[in-house]
Amino acid sequence: MKAVRLYEFGPAENLRYETVPDPEPGPGQVRIRVAAAGVHLIDTVLRAGTYDGAVMKPPQLPTIPGREVAGTVEALGEGVDTSWLGAPVVTHLGMAPGGYAELAVRDVDAVHRLAPDTGFDKAVAMIGTGRTMLGVMEMAKVTDEDVVLVTGASGGIGTLIVQYARSLGATVVGAAGGPDKTARVRDNGADVAVDYTEEDWTEKVREALGDKEITVALLGGRGGSVARDSFGLLADGGRVVTYGGGLDEADQPSKEELAKRSISVDSPLGPFMMKRPGGIRSLEEKSLAALAEGRLDPATQTFPLEQAAQAHAALENHDTIGKVVLLP
Numbered sequence: 001m002k003a004v005r006l007y008e009f010g011p012a013e014n015l016r017y018e019t020v021p022d023p024e025p026g027p028g029q030v031r032i033r034v035a036a037a038g039v040h041l042i043d044t045v046l047r048a049g050t051y052d053g054a055v056m057k058p059p060q061l062p063t064i065p066g067r068e069v070a071g072t073v074e075a076l077g078e079g080v081d082t083s084w085l086g087a088p089v090v091t092h093l094g095m096a097p098g099g100y101a102e103l104a105v106r107d108v109d110a111v112h113r114l115a116p117d118t119g120f121d122k123a124v125a126m127i128g129t130g131r132t133m134l135g136v137m138e139m140a141k142v143t144d145e146d147v148v149l150v151t152g153a154s155g156g157i158g159t160l161i162v163q164y165a166r167s168l169g170a171t172v173v174g175a176a177g178g179p180d181k182t183a184r185v186r187d188n189g190a191d192v193a194v195d196y197t198e199e200d201w202t203e204k205v206r207e208a209l210g211d212k213e214i215t216v217a218l219l220g221g222r223g224g225s226v227a228r229d230s231f232g233l234l235a236d237g238g239r240v241v242t243y244g245g246g247l248d249e250a251d252q253p254s255k256e257e258l259a260k261r262s263i264s265v266d267s268p269l270g271p272f273m274m275k276r277p278g279g280i281r282s283l284e285e286k287s288l289a290a291l292a293e294g295r296l297d298p299a300t301q302t303f304p305l306e307q308a309a310q311a312h313a314a315l316e317n318h319d320t321i322g323k324v325v326l327l328p
Contacts, residue, residue, distance in 0.1 A: 002328065003101035004308040007062045009049025012312035015100075017305065020064070023098070023105045025077035030084055030108050032091070036120035037099040037305070038068030038128055039324040041244060044312050059097055065308075066099025066326070068092055068128045070120040073111075080108050088114040090123040092131075092284070100308055102328045112284060115292035122291060125156060125298035125323035130287030131280060132243060133160040137168075138276065139266050140216050140241045144169030147212050149205070149230055152220030153190060154181035156323035157243060159299045161218055162188050167295065171212065173205055175226070177318060184299070184321060202229050213238075220244045227251040231263070240265040300325050 003020045025031045043065045045051045051058055059065075070090035076082065091111045098104050114123055136157070142148055148165045152158040153174030165172045166189045174190035176182050177197050186193035192208040194201045205214075213235035219227055219242045231253055234240065240252075240263060252258070252265065276283075290296040299322025303311040307326075314320050 001102040002305065003064050004066075004305060004326075005062045005064055006047055006059075009047065009058070009061070012044070012047070012309040012316070015047065015065070015309040015312065017308065020101070022103055023101075025075055025080075025105045027078040028080060028107055028109070029077040029105050030073045030080055030089070030111060031075035031077075031103055031105050032069055032071045032089060032111075033074045034069045034099070034102055034104050034328050035071040036069070036124045036302075037066045037101070037104075037326040037328065038124040039303075039308070039311050039315060039326060040067065040128060041315060043067075044316050047312060064098045064101050066097055066101070067094065068124050069099045069104045069106075070114070070123040070127070071104075074103075077105075077108075084108060084111075088116075088118065088120075090114055090120070090127045090288070092127050092280075100305065100326060102305070112288055114288070118292060121300045121302055121323075121325045121327070122298050123288065124325055125300055126287045126291045126296070127284055129156040129298065129323050130160060130291065130296065131283035133157050133164060134283045134287055135276075136161065136218060136241055136243050137164055140218060140239055142168055142170050142216055146215045147171045147173065147209065149173045149175065149214045149217045149233060150190075150220070151175045151196065151218070151226055151230060152244065153185045153188075153193070154299075154321050155220060155244075156298065156300075158185075158218075158220050159188055159322055160296055162190050163296055166190075170216075171209075173209070173214065175201065175205075175230075181321060188299075196226050196229070202233055205233055215239070216241075218243070224251060234261075234263060236261045236263070238263050242266075298323055302327050 091106045154176040173192040174185035175196040182195045214233045305328040
């Protein structure tokens, strides 16, 4: 099969597209003919070798990156029901990489059947990004009384947050970088869409909201001035949930100031998702059901599998919109 392998930590161009042996399913496993493979920001950090190892250890090299795949079951391991053969499926590979390839194996208990006519690229977006979004929303406890600020609102998670928060009846302010991304946020249904690269973006938010204030800030992976400005917009008693990376101390008010303003800051997301009732599996099921029923529609940006290096570079440079997906 064709796959993308990493032999040395470093820049995106270290990813090599080459021929490798086909994987064989073991007992209780299925082999999937991959039609779409998700690219996560964590993939780029692990590739670079800069992950701190607090949650995930760097992979042993050489490795095939990628943890989200969708496609068709083409082979069964011992003990797997024959009804799985030929089924369209999606799965998260968990802690074991191997997604950037034409074939992938996974325990059948971790695989989800897809509804008819489900796009494989959208399924890949929902198995990881969708479940994360639902975890964010559970942690934030958003209601129809909230005014929600979403930074990175044109990204994979941000796009879904805007849709989900609007479905709950909340007022949504989506912030993104650049006019094209801001236009997409507006088209996605945000009540207010602003470009956070403009110096007066917070004033535009205040003007658009009138007598309303931000009650929930969902901060997606961008610290620095965007995070600091977001805290400035937040009403006293507000809630903050971070995703796609935590905040440095310089990105937020002091503990004393947070306490004085009764602002809560929740992260990291991973332990919350694993310990919640039903765990991560139920979030995956809920996410895929919302896709099948048309209640959520993830945005995706696709690259051919052989262009994995270009996909990584684009993601790192913030030149992508929605979930980045590789197509073998």
